[in-house]
Structure formats: C-alpha cells, structure tokens
Amino acid sequence: xxxxxxxxxxxxxxxxxxxxxxxxxxxxxxxxxxxxxxxxxxxxxxxxxxxxxxxxxxxxxxxxxxxxxxxxxxxxxxxxxxxxxxxxxxxxxxxxxxxxxxxxxxxxxxxxxxxxxxxxxxxxxxxxxxxxxxxxxxxxxxxxxxxxxxxxxxxxxxxxxxxxxxxxxxxxxxxxxxxxxxxxxxxxxxxxxxxxxxxxxxxxxxxxxxxxxxxxxxxxxxxxxxxxxxxxxxxxxxxxxxxxxxxxxxxxxxxxxxxxxxxxxxxxxxxxxxxxxxxxxxxxxxxxxxxxxxxxxxxxxxxxxx
Amino acid sequence: xxxxxxxxxxxxxxxxxxxxxxxxxxxxxxxxxxxxxxxxxxxxxxxxxxxxxxxxxxxxxxxxxxxxxxxxxxxxxxxxxxxxxxxxxxxxxxxxxxxxxxxxxxxxxxxxxxxxxxxxxxxxxxxxxxxxxxxxxxxxxxxxxxxxxxxxxxxxxxxxxxxxxxxxxxxxxxxxxxxxxxxxxxxxxxxxxxxxxxxxxxxxxxxxxxxxxxxxxxxxxxxxxxxxxxxxxxxxxxxxxxxx
Ligand SMILES: Nc1ncnc2c1ncn2[C@@H]1O[C@H](COP(=O)(O)OP(=O)(O)O)[C@@H](O)[C@H]1O
Ligand SMILES: [Mg+2]
Numbered sequence: 221x222x223x224x225x226x227x228x229x230x231x232x233x234x235x236x237x238x239x240x241x242x243x244x245x246x247x248x249x250x251x252x253x254x255x256x257x258x259x260x261x262x263x264x265x266x267x268x269x270x271x272x273x274x275x276x277x278x279x280x281x282x283x284x285x286x287x288x289x290x291x292x293x294x295x296x297x298x299x300x301x302x303x304x305x306x307x308x309x310x311x312x313x314x315x316x317x318x319x320x321x322x323x324x325x326x327x328x329x330x331x332x333x334x335x336x337x338x339x340x341x342x343x344x345x346x347x348x349x350x351x352x353x354x355x356x357x358x359x360x361x362x363x364x365x366x367x368x369x370x371x372x373x374x375x376x377x378x379x380x381x382x383x384x385x386x387x388x389x390x391x392x393x394x395x396x397x398x399x400x401x402x403x404x405x406x407x408x409x410x411x412x413x414x415x416x417x418x419x420x421x422x423x424x425x426x427x428x429x430x431x432x433x434x435x436x437x438x439x440x441x442x443x444x445x446x447x448x449x450x451x452x453x454x455x456x457x458x459x460x461x462x463x464x465x466x467x468x469x470x471x472x473x474x475x476x477x478x479x480x481x482x483x484x485x486x487x488x489x490x491x492x493x494x495x496x497x498x499x500x501x502x503x504x505x506x507x508x509x510x511x512x513x514x515x516x517x518x519x520x521x522x523x524x525x526x
Numbered sequence: 527x528x529x530x531x532x533x534x535x536x537x538x539x540x541x542x543x544x545x546x547x548x549x550x551x552x553x554x555x556x557x558x559x560x561x562x563x564x565x566x567x568x569x570x571x572x573x574x575x576x577x578x579x580x581x582x583x584x585x586x587x588x589x590x591x592x593x594x595x596x597x598x599x600x601x602x603x604x605x606x607x608x609x610x611x612x613x614x615x616x617x618x619x620x621x622x623x624x625x626x627x628x629x630x631x632x633x634x635x636x637x638x639x640x641x642x643x644x645x646x647x648x649x650x651x652x653x654x655x656x657x658x659x660x661x662x663x664x665x666x667x668x669x670x671x672x673x674x675x676x677x678x679x680x681x682x683x684x685x686x687x688x689x690x691x692x693x694x695x696x697x698x699x700x701x702x703x704x705x706x707x708x709x710x711x712x713x714x715x716x717x718x719x720x721x722x723x724x725x726x727x728x729x730x731x732x733x734x735x736x737x738x739x740x741x742x743x744x745x746x747x748x749x750x751x752x753x754x755x756x757x758x759x760x761x762x763x764x765x766x767x768x769x770x
Pocket of ligand 2: 570571572618694695
C-alpha cells in the first residue's frame with residue numbers, strides 16, 4: 221500500500237523533475253513561437269551545458285574542500301555554461317538554420333537532426349561513452365520535515381528554476397527586446413515594419429533558450445548523471461512538456477513541464493505500473509493531449525487572425 | 527533639400543511568373559497627400575510592399591530623400607532599416623498585435639525611439655488625437671472594433687514620428703462614417719504634423735477627395751496621373767471608379 225505521505229513525496233519529486241523539464245521546454249517553445257520550427261538539437265544543448273558545467277566546476281574547485289567556495293564555484297560554472305551554450309545556440313542558428321529559412325519546411329528540421337548527431341557523437345568522441353557523476357556542491361543529506369524528505373539539490377533545483385522563470389517572464393513583458401520577441405512571434409512582417417531587426421531577435425531567442433537549457437542540463441545531472449546521450453530522452457520529454465502546455469506559449473512551457481514531472485513521478489505508483497515504464501507515461505499524456513486539446517493547455521486557437 | 531520625398535522609378539515586381547507591377551514610376555512630394563487608386567488585385571499593396579522592401583524588385587529603383595533605398599541589387603536596405611529612415615506603413619488589414627494591449631502596440635510602434643520620456647509624450651499625443659484609444663489603453667487589441675483597430679494601427683505608425691506615412695486601404699471594411707472620420711484624421715496628421723502621406727485605396731472618391739495628387743493603377747500599370755481634383759472630374763475615372 222502506498223500511503224498518502226508517500227504520494228506527497230512523489231509529488232514533491234515530480235515538481236523538481238518538472239522544473240527541469242520546464243527550463244528546457246522554454247527553449248523549444250520560444251524558438252517555435254518565432255520560427256514555427258522544432259529545434260531537435262535543443263536536447264543536445266542541455267548535454268553540452270552539463271559537460272561545460274561539470275568541467276568548469278571541477279577546474280574551479282581543484283583540490284579545495286571549502287564549503288563556501290564549492291557553492292561559489294558551482295554558480296560560476298553555471299554562468300560559464302550558460303554563456304557558452306548561448307553562444308553555441310546562436311552559432312548553430314547562423315550556420316545550420318538561417319541559410320534554410322526560406323527553404324522547404326523539412327530542410328531545417330533535417331538540419332537540426334544533423335546538428336543533434338554532431339553534438340552527441342562529438343561529445344561521445346571527446347568524453348567517451350562512460351557517464352560521469354556531477355558532484356554535489358554541498359552535503360546532500362535529505363532534510364526530513366513531517367515525514368517528507370527533501371534533498372538540498374532538490375531545493376536548489378526548485379529555487380534556481382523559479383528565479384529563471386521570473387527573470388524570463390519580466391524580460392519578455394517589460395524590456396524592449398522582450399517585447400520585440402513577443403511581437404515577432406505574433407506577426408513577423410509587421411514587427412519588421414516597426415523597425416525590429418528580426419534576425420537579431422531570432423539570435424537572442426536561441427541564446428536565451430540555450431542558456432536556460434544549460435541550467436536545465438546541470439540540474440538534471442544530479443539525477444541522471446552526465447553523458448553524451450543524456451540530452452536525448454530529457455530533451456524529448458521537455459518537448460512533450462512544451463506541447464502539453466501549448467507550443468509557442470511561454471507560460472505553457474512552464475506549466476507543461478511541472479505537470480509532466482508530477483504525472484511521471486506520481487503516475488507510476490498510482491497506476492501500479494513498474495517504474496521502468498515511467499517514460500511511457502510522458503508519451504501517453506502527449507497522445508491524450510493531442511487528441512483532446514491539440515493546441516495544448518494554454519495554446520491559443522489560430523482564430524485570432526481576423 | 528529636394529522637394530521630392532519618394533521617387534519610384536520604373537519598378538517591376540514578379541510573383542513567380544506573374545508580373546504584379548510593370549515598370550511603375552511615380553513620385554511623392556514632401557508635404558503632399560498622394561493617393562493611388564485601383565481595383566482589387568491591381569497591384570496597390572504590392573507597390574507599398576515594394577517601397578518597404580517586403581518584396582524584391584525585378585527592375586527599377588526607389589529613392590527616399592535622394593538616397594536609393596531599393597533596387598535589383600542583392601544587398602538593398604531591409605524593412606527595419608527603412609523604418610529607421612522615417613518610413614512607416616500601416617499594412618492592409620491593419621495587422622495589429624492582437625495579443626498585446628493598445629499601449630503595448632504603441633510601444634512597439636516606438637521601438638526605434640530610445641528615449642522613454644519621448645515615448646510617453648508621443649503616447650499621450652496619440653491618446654489626445656484618438657480619444658477612443660485612451661479608453662482602451664489597457665485592453666488587448668483583439669477586443670477592439672475594426673475602426674478602433676485601424677486607428678490604433680495608424681497611431682502605432684505615428685509613434686516613430688515618420689516623415690512618410692504609407693497607408694494600405696485605411697477604409698477597408700469599415701462603415702462610411704468611420705471611413706470619413708479616419709480620412710479626416712489623415713488630413714489633420716498631414717496638415718498639423720507635416721507628415722507626407724501616400725495612401726492606396728479602392729474607395730476612389732474618398733481617396734481623391736482627401737489627396738492633392740492621384741495615380742490610377744490597372745493590372746500593374748499606372749494608367750493615369752494628375753491632381754486629385756482633375757481626376758475627380760476625369761470622364762474615365764468617373765465611369766470606372768466613381769460609378770457616375
Ligand atoms: N504573395 C503573392 N503571391 C502570388 N501572387 C500574389 C501575391 N500577392 C499578390 N499577388 C497577386 O499580385 C496581384 C496584385 O496583388 P495586390 O498587390 O495585393 O493587389 P491590390 O492590393 O491592388 O488588391 C494580384 O493578381 C495578386 O493575386
Ligand atoms: Mg491590397
């Protein structure tokens with residue numbers, strides 16, 4: 221028998237997992253919102269982010285066991301990884317997608333799959349196929365409150381994700397560049413008439429999406445370890461989360477991520493299916509959503525164009 | 527400073543094998559309201575799109591304030607660069623950012639204005655000029671009526687204080703009284719703010735009554751050009767466009 225407290229525990233674990241999905245889903249949804257294109261290489265960006273974070277963290281740490289420095293080094297490594305992935309994301313867009321912008325819709329999709337192979341095979345070639353552990357930058361002994369246990373890395377994941385989402389939301393709603401992104405996703409030709417350089421907006425979108433994926437990749441490393449193939453399944457699930465929430469919609473990606481994380485975590489014990497089938501839940505949910513509300517939970521109907 | 531603001535010199539535009547504009551030439555004098563009238567499908571929107579570099583030219587060139595802005599050369603100015611030169615187009619069908627509020631739409635119109643005080647001043651000016659927008663400033667633009675959306679689209683274009691305002695069928699699909707109101711506003715913008723206006727219309731009477739110079743376009747060719755007054759009295763125009 222699974223007790224209520226156990227379900228609450230699964231729920232809590234689901235929120236942590238969902239926060240990671242949400243961070244990664246944002247990149248899919250922002251790019252889709254503007255280019256109507258699924259960036260299938262996005263999952264591999266999170267893998268690059270995780271490796272960059274791990275290597276930077278290890279290098280900064282050296283032999284130090286100083287607790288404060290471990291935390292500082294971890295956040296510095298996260299910043300370095302965000303910057304590196306932002307530049308990588310912009311570079312990939314320039315080289316692999318921009319030249320195909322006026323081509324057949326299938327062309328950029330195939331190019332993205334190509335980029336995905338280059339990144340994951342490149343990482344396997346450089347780092348080997350052995351997965352690595354991302355060391356905790358603190359003592360990860362669980363804290364038990366009223367029977368519920370939460371680990372410091374879960375707290376870190378939730379706090380960092382919330383901060384990222386708040387920063388992104390205010391960027392998109394308040395800043396000049398953020399509003400230009402929204403305008404571009406609503407109506408590209410009219411945005412150009414306003415004087416918005418759409419190429420610049422697209423570059424920024426890839427930069428921001430990739431930086432968020434870097435954070436997601438580092439946070440995911442605690443649970444899934446760092447490996448060349450780590451981006452595939454997590455990326456795919458985040459994509460499912462973006463579709464569940466309504467692809468193209470930023471709040472939708474956040475909501476979709478959290479919902480998917482909770483359903484995965486609570487679903488298996490609730491339905492009494494083995495946890496090895498957990499991955500199937502995401503795709504079952506995807507199919508149900510596509511049947512019931514194809515535009516996703518917060519997706520808008522395409523009726524707005526008068 | 528030259529008297530001519532915009533010169534269109536022998537431009538042709540093709541969509542695939544169909545030629546939508548054939549060696550069209552015209553000019554817009556600083557301070558004027560110039561109208562281009564023509565039936566549906568004659569090439570009016572294509573002409574405005576060509577001016578804003580939204581479609582490529584297959585021949586000819588376009589000059590704004592004495593500088594060539596569009597030609598058949600590969601690296602011409604892009605649309606957003608033209609906006610920064612002081613050209614603003616209110617596209618056919620208004621193309622408001624429906625998911626944004628009226629105020630946010632105006633902010634987008636002021637994208638190139640860096641000074642936030644200037645943006646606020648300009649917004650208040652627009653709210654004075656279009657009082658109905660003032661009441662709707664916090665509403666999503668999708669909830670506005672057609673006439674209100676048209677006014678918002680014009681206000682949005684004026685936020686950048688353009689030298690040349692291009693209007694693509696500002697009266698399309700609106701009730702006669704509202705069309706009158708909009709044309710009245712266009713004249714005021716021209717007279718009081720000294721904005722040069724180039725408008726295209728199917729509503730020939732409205733356009734010619736409210737402009738100084740007129741051109742008539744038929745299947746991609748300019749067939750007539752004269753003062754608007756003369757065109758209003760031209761027998762051919764009367765028969766074909768004024769229903770007299
Ligand atoms: N994107 C397009 N692709 C192909 N043909 C087009 C396109 N836009 C317009 N046309 C054609 O070009 C001609 C002129 O169209 P347009 O400039 O929109 O006319 P108007 O604005 O005067 O109604 C029409 O025959 C129209 O069908
Ligand atoms: Mg038209």
